[in-house]
Amino acid sequence: MDMLITIGVIVAKLTCIYGGMVVIAALTTLAERKVSAWIQFRYGPNRVGPWGVLQPLADGVKFIFKEELVPDGANKWLFRLAPAISAMPAMMGVAVIPFAAASPFYQDEGPLAIASLQIDVLYILAFSGLSIYGIILGGWASNSKFSLLGAIRASAQMISYELALILSIMAVVVMTGSFQMNEIANAQGGAIWNWNIFSQPLAFILFLIATFAETNRHPFDFAECEPELVGGFHTEFSSMRFALFFLGEYCAIFVMCCMTVLFFLGGYHVPFMEDAPWFLQVGAMLTKVIALLFLFIWVRWTIPRFRFDQLMDLGWKRFLPLALANLLVTGAIASGVF
């Protein structure tokens, strides 16, 4: 009986969290189009459903019925595999994101997450590092020069940013003394100034910029880079494979926003309210995540794109030393040197 309940709870959590994430990712595509339209004096999608809310669904149906093209000379297996690999890491990463301090499910210990590990942070970083494989394989397997260039750029970009990203988080980990995300979030409970953004402002800025690069988002979207590389790694993809790349991208953005909220913005804590009920905590978490998603979209449609070498310059010469120095100072303070 206990076994059945445990399985039932796991299935329920999987359904809620994965379903929720995919719905949010789909709605983000709508939000992207609506917000961009709003920024650019347009209407955006408004034909399908009231205010265009069914547009993601219509897009999905369209993608499923489109022809799947595989270019001549493409590596057929890798070409088919790449979109799945690209969408997988974000899906895996969300498993350890806690959405509330205590799970409301029956006989479920720990935070409201699909799985709560001792090394949440390492797990999620490892999987977000894997996301680049989808892009590299997709670009290489297409047998197109523009795709290949996009793939090469993406891999170089990933190396230069992952270091700054991880080192900036490590400062927070050192402060909290835990690799568990719910512990990190719990350390920021209570008043709003307990949030890590106030104790680690530099790490927050570095992390936020690195998330843009990590998710291949504008202004760091060199892997696609429409003006010179046409579509970059996804130039040759069509149909649902093309959609999978985007699903993966938006899921990755969602996971990255969740991480930013958990590490720096108080996580699921409602400001000035200890022990809020779980649904308020989920609400607080999602509100903060949606605000960050809006920031992602806002930046996308406002500023120009970096050049490839300028990004490397930024990553290696500015962000890496800054993140290292930040970690060093944080470590010194945490270990009581001062």
Place this chain on the structure above:
Amino acid sequence: MAMKYMDYRPGFSQVDHDDPMHGELMPVNMGPQHPATHGVLRLGMELDGETMATVDADLGFLHRGKEKACEGLGWAKFFPHTDRLDYVQPLINNIGYAISLEKLAKIEIPQRADEIRVLLMEISRIAAHLIYLGTSSIDLGAITMFFNTFKERENIYSILDAYTGHRMNNTYVRIGGVYADVDEKVEGMMREFLDQFPARIDEFEKLLTGNRIWYDRNREVGVLTPDEARAWSLTGPNLRGCGVEWDLRKNEPYSGYETYDFDIPVGTVGDCYDRYMVRVEEMRQSCKIASQALERLAHSKGQDVLAEDRRYVLPPRGKVMDSMEELIHQFKIVTDLRLPKGEAYGAVEAAKGELGFYSVSDGTATPVRMHIRAPGLMNVQAIPLLAEGRLLSDIVAIIGSLDFVMGEVDR
């Protein structure tokens, strides 16, 4: 450095293929269907990693034989074809062509017609520069700027629609003047636009000029020295961007430009950023000139807008409807216009540089030769010079900042 353009041979790889440092170059074909090539330009290039080792511009995908068409059609019927040269500034093309023919036939055009022409040219220049600003920023990823500039351009097109009856391809200029006078409504619309536009330019500048990413993408990219610019016969904002103060409106004035008060903005470095700054400042100056022209139009109300020379100039529209002689006259001028024997070169400062029309007539109704000096062609020629040895991402900044329209390049 000075020898570089002499040594350059299109399509010939300048890279030493036996040099082990280079490895194998990757040939990449960009265009003619490519989002950043502004129409149907094809670039053949060889990449050494991300660096463009060689770049070669391939033209002719939009060749329609415009110059030859003039020989077939005759002088008067070529006007609509000039619209289609640089189709983002049709009125400047019309005026350039008309000035060339007027020089050939030695026609004095009324003062009010000149004032209207100046107004139209400056408004068209703003529209063309807005296209430059929008497309070059969309190439560098600032997509919203495109919509900002197109919103402003839409205002200009509404004005031109109200005045000429067309948004694009206006064909509103005639030999000896313009087709019809501006009315109160159009003048009001123009004034309204010119009053609010400088504030809009400030807004564009807020988005781009001080933006660190925009600065980094454009500064020191595509640097052109004054000598190179002259050697490649670049004109217009591209030449002024490297600090050469050469503008036909000042140096060889036409349509009474010498009587207007305006400045010629010049750059210092000659890179993409300077070219951008020059164009932004030119939009302000164009606003200034257009406002002065509007003021003068208020004083010259009621005067003729077409010359009285009946050998070459169309009869007034009202009379054509009433009198058979005038109708025949109009028919003769449209189908069988005979300009005096000789040759003439008329040039205007178009948005992209010196737009010249060289007309040769033997006194019959068939033109002997019509040569069009399109500034865009020279701008395209400079691509290999500026792009070789730079990163692939810079090609979009360079193409954007050189600013050409393939309709004019290929003719």
